[in-house]
Amino acid sequence: MAKRIDVSGLHVYYGDFLAVEDVSMTIEPRSVTAFIGSSGCGKSTFLRTLNRMHEVTPGARVEGKVMLDDMDIYGPDVDPVQVRREIGMVFQKANPFPTMSIYDNVIAGAKLNNQRMSKAQADDLVERSLRGANLWEEVKDRLNKPGAGLSGGQQQRLCIARATAVEPTVLLMDEPCSALDPISTLAIEDLIHKLKENYTIVIVTHNMQQAARVSDQTAFFNLAGTGKPGKLIEMDETNKIFTKPEKQETENYITGRFG
Amino acid sequence: MTTTTRTPSTGASGDGPAQRQPRLLSGSLPRFAPPAVLVAAALVSAGVLAALGAFSWPGTAVLAAVLYLVAIGALSTAVENGRKAKDRMVTGVVYICFALAMLPLVSLLSTVLVNGLERLDGYFLTVSMNGVTPSMDAGGVYHAIVGTVAITLMAAVISIPIGLFTAIYLVEYGKGRLAKAITFFVDVMTGIPSIVAGLFVVALWMMLFGPGETNGAAGAVSLSVLMIPVVVRSSEEMLRLVPNELREASYALGVPKWLTIVKVVLPTAIAGLTTGIMLALARVIGETAPLVLTAGSSAVAINWNLFDGQMMSLPVFIYAQVRMGGAINMERAWAAALTLIVIVMLLFLAARLISRFFAPKLGR
Numbered sequence: 354m355a356k357r358i359d360v361s362g363l364h365v366y367y368g369d370f371l372a373v374e375d376v377s378m379t380i381e382p383r384s385v386t387a388f389i390g391s392s393g394c395g396k397s398t399f400l401r402t403l404n405r406m407h408e409v410t411p412g413a414r415v416e417g418k419v420m421l422d423d424m425d426i427y428g429p430d431v432d433p434v435q436v437r438r439e440i441g442m443v444f445q446k447a448n449p450f451p452t453m454s455i456y457d458n459v460i461a462g463a464k465l466n467n468q469r470m471s472k473a474q475a476d477d478l479v480e481r482s483l484r485g486a487n488l489w490e491e492v493k494d495r496l497n498k499p500g501a502g503l504s505g506g507q508q509q510r511l512c513i514a515r516a517t518a519v520e521p522t523v524l525l526m527d528e529p530c531s532a533l534d535p536i537s538t539l540a541i542e543d544l545i546h547k548l549k550e551n552y553t554i555v556i557v558t559h560n561m562q563q564a565a566r567v568s569d570q571t572a573f574f575n576l577a578g579t580g581k582p583g584k585l586i587e588m589d590e591t592n593k594i595f596t597k598p599e600k601q602e603t604e605n606y607i608t609g610r611f612g
Numbered sequence: 613m614t615t616t617t618r619t620p621s622t623g624a625s626g627d628g629p630a631q632r633q634p635r636l637l638s639g640s641l642p643r644f645a646p647p648a649v650l651v652a653a654a655l656v657s658a659g660v661l662a663a664l665g666a667f668s669w670p671g672t673a674v675l676a677a678v679l680y681l682v683a684i685g686a687l688s689t690a691v692e693n694g695r696k697a698k699d700r701m702v703t704g705v706v707y708i709c710f711a712l713a714m715l716p717l718v719s720l721l722s723t724v725l726v727n728g729l730e731r732l733d734g735y736f737l738t739v740s741m742n743g744v745t746p747s748m749d750a751g752g753v754y755h756a757i758v759g760t761v762a763i764t765l766m767a768a769v770i771s772i773p774i775g776l777f778t779a780i781y782l783v784e785y786g787k788g789r790l791a792k793a794i795t796f797f798v799d800v801m802t803g804i805p806s807i808v809a810g811l812f813v814v815a816l817w818m819m820l821f822g823p824g825e826t827n828g829a830a831g832a833v834s835l836s837v838l839m840i841p842v843v844v845r846s847s848e849e850m851l852r853l854v855p856n857e858l859r860e861a862s863y864a865l866g867v868p869k870w871l872t873i874v875k876v877v878l879p880t881a882i883a884g885l886t887t888g889i890m891l892a893l894a895r896v897i898g899e900t901a902p903l904v905l906t907a908g909s910s911a912v913a914i915n916w917n918l919f920d921g922q923m924m925s926l927p928v929f930i931y932a933q934v935r936m937g938g939a940i941n942m943e944r945a946w947a948a949a950l951t952l953i954v955i956v957m958l959l960f961l962a963a964r965l966i967s968r969f970f971a972p973k974l975g976r
Contacts (some may be wrong), residue, residue, distance in 0.1 A: 438866030462865035
């Protein structure tokens with residue numbers, strides 16, 4: 354189910370502005386890859402190009418190649434909508450649909466795609482996804498209540514359940530815990546460990562302890578200066594990045610001697 | 613530490629906490645002070661004006677307002693402090709402005725209510741003016757209600773889809789010159805005087821159907837010329853209020869753009885959209901000038917057919933009756949005005965209920 358992502362020579366532009374320069378990396382299936390780096394260095398931008406979400410921003414475009422196993426997601430006949438069904442995304446701010454109940458939020462992906470499914474199938478999918486997101490026990494008695502009434506951490510797990518309910522092969526997470534308290538963060542990190550068995554997970558985080566805790570691979574992004582494009586500095590086993598990184602820049606960043 | 617703060621008076625005069633304590637406390641006026649001062653101000657000003665032999669209600673109100681502001685300011689400065697005095701005076705100004713704003717509204721409603729109720733009854737609402745001479749003590753407004761409902765309904769059927777789709781285009785798809793041009797022309801259309809919209813349709817009908825063709829549909833088209841820009845504007849604002857995160861969340865689930873709009877954006881904005889559309893309807897339901905030109909002003913019979921013959925509507929009925937000028941005509945005009953206001957109020961009530969029903973729910 355999980356797939357490998359191969360990025361080669363990727364440049365991201367906003368209009369004429371080069372935002373991310375020449376990124377090449379391989380993201381292994383059934384593993385967690387963390388992107389770290391200072392704000393504005395293009396981690397999130399790069400993450401969004403992995404499922405073509407950057408196209409939502411006017412003027413954003415990409416040069417280079419992103420292969421999902423053996424399919425080029427920027428190929429000429431590729432439908433971005435299909436790409437996003439394969440590669441799901443969880444955002445920084447939990448964003449359950451305010452007009453929908455918890456139940457409807459979980460099956461939103463399937464329902465909004467006009468997939469027909471029986472009540473039993475839908476019930477099963479909701480329970481499976483919510484259990485997968487460690488949320489079932491907390492909400493099973495109020496599935497018909499609005500999703501916006503949950504706490505922040507619960508909402509974020511609801512969003513993860515919603516993303517996994519369309520059964521993607523890759524899950525992108527853009528700072529999923531940055532607005533959450535430590536307990537909720539822990540719940541989500543546990544969840545990431547569990548999801549790793551079935552998905553390829555890419556997570557952007559500002560929290561280096563979190564990167565060290567959850568990821569197998571870590572990629573460090575940095576930008577050369579203001580107005581310059583962001584670059585991939587180094588990518589390696591998480592252990593190695595945090596103990597003996599090859600580049601001085603990486604070491605400066607992770608030890609806090611930044612700039 | 614707690615003991616020193618509890619006994620502020622024990623310290624010598626130089627003791628810090630003991631000196632600071634009194635500044636935290638200041639006298640405060642009792643809660644009944646503002647109304648009491650207001651009553652006193654009213655009585656005093658009425659008395660003064662009566663003593664001067666110049667008593668009048670408006671004069672009393674103005675003098676009482678000024679007296680109240682001065683008195684509450686002075687009282688508060690004496691008992692409380694300068695900041696609270698300012699607060700009380702500004703609060704007073706706010707209430708006075710509110711009263712001034714309410715004055716014309718209340719006066720209008722009460723006048724319409726008092727004058728309108730004289731003639732408004734089941735008979736008036738259920739008969740037309742067919743075969744009734746202007747000064748006869750008979751006849752009613754049913755044909756005008758029929759006309760207003762039919763014309764407004766048709767105007768809504770024309771304007772709501774066009775307006776809503778234009779707004780969706782502007783918010784979700786439009787970029788570049790076309791969107792800017794549409795925005796500009798919508799703004800221009802908002803400023804079109806209603807009589808010009810009527811003239812436009814008269815000319816259009818002249819071109820399409822020849823001279824003298826007056827019917828309800830023409831009225832409805834002229835009203836939609838006025839209604840479309842209002843619907844576009846309000847719907848655009850409401851759609852822009854839908855957070856982008858929701859659209860992104862939907863795209864990230866692999867939902868196509870059009871389905872995202874239909875299933876996520878529109879339901880999230882539905883309450884605001886409904887209110888905006890109802891406001892637009894209320895704006896056109898009272899239009900008189902374009903209807904006089906397009907739907908005619910002399911119909912007396914009940915006519916449900918929008919495409920054949922003149923059609924009376926409530927505003928035009930009021931206009932025609934007032935122009936006749938007899939006592940009975942004025943009574944009819946007031947009663948029709950009341951009917952129109954009630955219809956608009958029912959529209960707003962419906963809008964409120966719809967918004968409440970559809971609004972995103974946040975409860976647990």
